[in-house]
Amino acid sequence: MLVADHVTKRFAGVTALDAVCLSFEAGQVTAVIGENGAGKSTLMKILSGVYAEYEGQIRYKGQPVRFASIRDAQACGISIIHQELNLIPYLTITENIFLGRELTTRWGTLDQKAMRQRTRQLLDELKLPLDPDTIVADLKVGQQQVVEIAKALLEESEVIIMDEPTSAITESEVAVLFRIINELRQQGKAIVYISHKLDELFVIADRYVVLRDGRSIESGAMQAINHDSLIHKMVGREVQLIRRSSSLSAAPNGRQPLFSADSICLTHPFRSEELQLKSLSFTVRHGEVVGIFGLMGAGRTELLETLFGLHPQRTQGTIWLGGQQVPIRNPATAIQAGMALVPEDRKRDGLVLGMDVQENISLTALEHIERGGLLNNAKETTLARKYMADLRIKTPSEKQLTRNLSGGNQQKVVLSKWLATNPRLLMLDEPTRGIDINAKNEIYKLIELLAADGVGVIVVSSEIPELLTIADRILVMSEGRLTAELPIADATEDAILKAALST
Amino acid sequence: MPLTLQPYRPALVKFQSLIALFVLCLGISLLSDKFLTGANFWNVMRQISVNVCISTGMTLVVLTAGIDLSVGSVLALSGAITAGLLRNGIQLPDANLYIGFTVLGAMLAGITTGSALGWFNGWAITRFRLPPFVATLAMLTIARGLTMLWTEGFPITGLGESFTYLGTGWFLGIPVPVWLSVIIVAVAVLVTNKTRLGRYIYAIGGSESAARLSGVNVERIKIIVYTIAGALAAVGGLLVTSRLDSAQPNAGTSYELDSIAAVVIGGTSLSGGRGSILGTVQGAVIIGVLNNGLVLLNVSPFWQQVVKGFVILLAVIIDKSNSKSE
Numbered sequence: 166m167l168v169a170d171h172v173t174k175r176f177a178g179v180t181a182l183d184a185v186c187l188s189f190e191a192g193q194v195t196a197v198i199g200e201n202g203a204g205k206s207t208l209m210k211i212l213s214g215v216y217a218e219y220e221g222q223i224r225y226k227g228q229p230v231r232f233a234s235i236r237d238a239q240a241c242g243i244s245i246i247h248q249e250l251n252l253i254p255y256l257t258i259t260e261n262i263f264l265g266r267e268l269t270t271r272w273g274t275l276d277q278k279a280m281r282q283r284t285r286q287l288l289d290e291l292k293l294p295l296d297p298d299t300i301v302a303d304l305k306v307g308q309q310q311v312v313e314i315a316k317a318l319l320e321e322s323e324v325i326i327m328d329e330p331t332s333a334i335t336e337s338e339v340a341v342l343f344r345i346i347n348e349l350r351q352q353g354k355a356i357v358y359i360s361h362k363l364d365e366l367f368v369i370a371d372r373y374v375v376l377r378d379g380r381s382i383e384s385g386a387m388q389a390i391n392h393d394s395l396i397h398k399m400v401g402r403e404v405q406l407i408r409r410s411s412s413l414s415a416a417p418n419g420r421q422p423l424f425s426a427d428s429i430c431l432t433h434p435f436r437s438e439e440l441q442l443k444s445l446s447f448t449v450r451h452g453e454v455v456g457i458f459g460l461m462g463a464g465r466t467e468l469l470e471t472l473f474g475l476h477p478q479r480t481q482g483t484i485w486l487g488g489q490q491v492p493i494r495n496p497a498t499a500i501q502a503g504m505a506l507v508p509e510d511r512k513r514d515g516l517v518l519g520m521d522v523q524e525n526i527s528l529t530a531l532e533h534i535e536r537g538g539l540l541n542n543a544k545e546t547t548l549a550r551k552y553m554a555d556l557r558i559k560t561p562s563e564k565q566l567t568r569n570l571s572g573g574n575q576q577k578v579v580l581s582k583w584l585a586t587n588p589r590l591l592m593l594d595e596p597t598r599g600i601d602i603n604a605k606n607e608i609y610k611l612i613e614l615l616a617a618d619g620v621g622v623i624v625v626s627s628e629i630p631e632l633l634t635i636a637d638r639i640l641v642m643s644e645g646r647l648t649a650e651l652p653i654a655d656a657t658e659d660a661i662l663k664a665a666l667s668t
Numbered sequence: 669m670p671l672t673l674q675p676y677r678p679a680l681v682k683f684q685s686l687i688a689l690f691v692l693c694l695g696i697s698l699l700s701d702k703f704l705t706g707a708n709f710w711n712v713m714r715q716i717s718v719n720v721c722i723s724t725g726m727t728l729v730v731l732t733a734g735i736d737l738s739v740g741s742v743l744a745l746s747g748a749i750t751a752g753l754l755r756n757g758i759q760l761p762d763a764n765l766y767i768g769f770t771v772l773g774a775m776l777a778g779i780t781t782g783s784a785l786g787w788f789n790g791w792a793i794t795r796f797r798l799p800p801f802v803a804t805l806a807m808l809t810i811a812r813g814l815t816m817l818w819t820e821g822f823p824i825t826g827l828g829e830s831f832t833y834l835g836t837g838w839f840l841g842i843p844v845p846v847w848l849s850v851i852i853v854a855v856a857v858l859v860t861n862k863t864r865l866g867r868y869i870y871a872i873g874g875s876e877s878a879a880r881l882s883g884v885n886v887e888r889i890k891i892i893v894y895t896i897a898g899a900l901a902a903v904g905g906l907l908v909t910s911r912l913d914s915a916q917p918n919a920g921t922s923y924e925l926d927s928i929a930a931v932v933i934g935g936t937s938l939s940g941g942r943g944s945i946l947g948t949v950q951g952a953v954i955i956g957v958l959n960n961g962l963v964l965l966n967v968s969p970f971w972q973q974v975v976k977g978f979v980i981l982l983a984v985i986i987d988k989s990n991s992k993s994e
Contacts, residue, residue, distance in 0.1 A: 473881070496880060496882070496883045497884075517870075517878050517879065518874065528867070528878075531868075538863065539863060540862050540867065
């Protein structure tokens, strides 16, 4: 029904999709699987009209099509239900379903009655016994999802793309969703189902398509394949890894424990009975680089934020650094104890973009550049220049706004500001995301140097090869739990991914 | 035309407020012979100094991406407290108690009042995560109501010469309020450019989350900033009360608007992180001169408001197009 024929998409030199060929059939549920960054979301954005620029051809019911917008794709009968639902919280179910396509009476006013009736009909079809006038914010996430499906049905969509539909709903809601998907399948709709949860794919999907590094690797019937070979196909590559020499034994106090986290729990910000982190314990030794892997939503970022004291009210558990307990209170306390966090979103959390290089680097260490209660400009410039030289930050001067630097240089500024605090434990969240290969290698080298100096390093990354390159030990998280701890010698891509997919 | 101006553009942008001010003065002095006289000059300066005090505090608040709508009411209450204590002291007939206040004591009480109200603003904003707009809007009403209660709706007058010296006196040939505002501005410039507090204020306005992650105690800094804004509004209250020799219950009404206008015309971004104290001073002078000029030119008060409104619009539009072309 929907065919992608040699679809290629490039972003500023990076090839996100490379001549992808695949097809989705009516009356079937097709699972699209692949690691983070394999190209799933890019492909879905092309199919649903978000990206209109690409090479290759999309055929829909045998006709070549090119969608200019989401609306365009919807009008043809292709709807996408995103992981983050696209509903307006304080409107009713009816108002949401008809948003932008309201029915009107002959007088030009809204035809509330007809819309309500149609909504009730749709909800009945989906067996969701709800009042069409219910405010969406009052619904459970699973119910909101059904409202999104109702919206797609109103459009008489024939292809429905679901992006991680079970990531935020409870088991009983999953059962409801699967029943609805089964019904849609019987009605002859083509369902595209994206999920990391392999187990549920064996329950719900008819066919699978594996994407890897922007290419379509293989497709086939779900019945003809098992769990392990599916994982192997996702990982696929036999990568030659340049292993760094471990600095563990060379570092001062090497192998001695430096940091330990004990039973760290984090409750959900809105649903207090739910845990985002479920009793995690682990240690980091002097000079050790610990890699943490997990798929989207596994809680990696939350873990680092929690250790750094960003969610003190919702946190339980204790942390110890260098034999001293560090209260989980706020970042200032963590920094005082010798912790540092390079955050995932450097533009929002890492830098003050409107400040220059020098001001960003000194922000964590202003007390060191004071003289008589006033900031000393000369001292500040010296500090900034030291790190600009050490980390080879490419900037015309220390007075350049960080807004104007490239991603790699911005990240180096963030690293500089943390090195200025002389950390004992450095936590890095996706330190090389969106950074060119040279800057990447420089950052790897820096991590190595710090480890050799005895600093403990935690690196969160969604790129397994990256972790295999720099880590001494890899922890794997899934749904807020630690599911594996692999010494680097035992760590393979298969093993890591398997642990990340287990529940 | 734009082609020929191009090489001078950076200088034009840098000194745009001063250029605007110069053009404004030139225009008014051509139209009115009263404008460029010594008496009028010092009169304008005296008037401006109140707004300069308030707007210095407002600038700090706006730099953190906040706003303080309560400054006018805080000014009124602080002035009234000082005037009331000076005039009547604290009398508790039941306990047969009377506490008299020296001028300095009464002024300190007024400033303490303003600081306390400012602290409350900051506390409410950080403790309950209220939008500053809402919290300070509430304080605008609360402080005005307290002023009415304290004064029972009547002006408190007859405060004595040693107090009115603050608003009307001269020192070394320059009015005392001008001295005061110069000192306040000098300290504020030092704080914003040369201290941790100042740096943290800019950082919070630029990116609150980055500041917090860098170990900045965002809540504490915000409370300090709102407290300073309250204290400086109180200083403005002392100046107004002293100049009139009277604390009016409705003093300072809508002063927050002139103050925000000065901050904005001075080039401080309402979304925080960008701007300066000296810019605000220029903004305050422009508004003061504009007010004065429109009066001298016999423009009706109604038209004055219209003109002022358009000047604010124009200033922000120019500022926006400049920051875009950066």
